[in-house]
Amino acid sequence: MEKVLLVSPERCIACGSCELACSFCKEGEFRPAVSRIAVHRFEKGQNIPMTCFQCEDAACLKVCKTGALYRDADGVVQVDREKCIGCRMCVMACPFGNILYHREVKRVLKCDQCGGDPQCVAFCPTKAIEYLPAETANLNRKRNFAAKMAQALEEVKD
Structure with missing residues (x-):
């Protein structure tokens, strides 16, 4: 069964644990510059972990x-x-x-998904990165999108 990494940016606190876990697992050193995942920090509270899709x-x-x-x-x-x-x-x-x-x-x-045991997932304290079957990940994306659309519609009504 194909599995994918699913990122939930709203849960990311930009702690860098995923970057450190990845760099240590792959390169034997705690150095985000050699991590296969990077947390992009935008405005306060807008953090997006990015890795190979x-x-x-x-x-x-x-x-x-x-x-x-x-x-x-x-x-x-x-x-x-x-x-x-x-x-x-x-x-x-x-x-x-x-x-x-x-x-x-x-x-x-x-990113090579650590051979099926992604360390970024294992060390993310807020579960902003999950490793899920592709079907589950797609369903979760649709649910999240629907919730955001419902919230936007409520804001427009007000």
């Missing part, structure tokens, strides 16, 4: 000329470190900016 029609896959990017059996886009030459075409192709280039090792970094 595992796009169905992934532009990064299309531009990778060495075949270093591939989709595994679970549908997760992975990076083959042996094939990656650090050309950064995938970085430029990602419309969301969720693939990073690691200058020290000259390769790209992107």
Whole structure:
């Protein structure tokens, strides 16, 4: 069963736990700059954790000329470190900016969902990031959207 990361920005308190958990799990150091997830902090209280969306029609896959990017059996886009030459075409192709280039090792970094046990989810204290079956995540998105629309309609009525 395909699972996806579902982010609820309204729950995010920008504590950075997800970034630290990811960087430590993947690189062995507490350094958000090498994390595969980044919390974008906008106005006070508007924080959005961003990571790879595992796009169905992934532009990064299309531009990778060495075949270093591939989709595994679970549908997760992975990076083959042996094939990656650090050309950064995938970085430029990602419309969301969720693939990073690691200058020290000259390769790209992107979320691989920690092999089915995403550490960003495990360490998020407010459950702003969840790892759910794709069907459940889609249903939750629809419910959230409907609730926001209902709230907006109430505000218009007043």
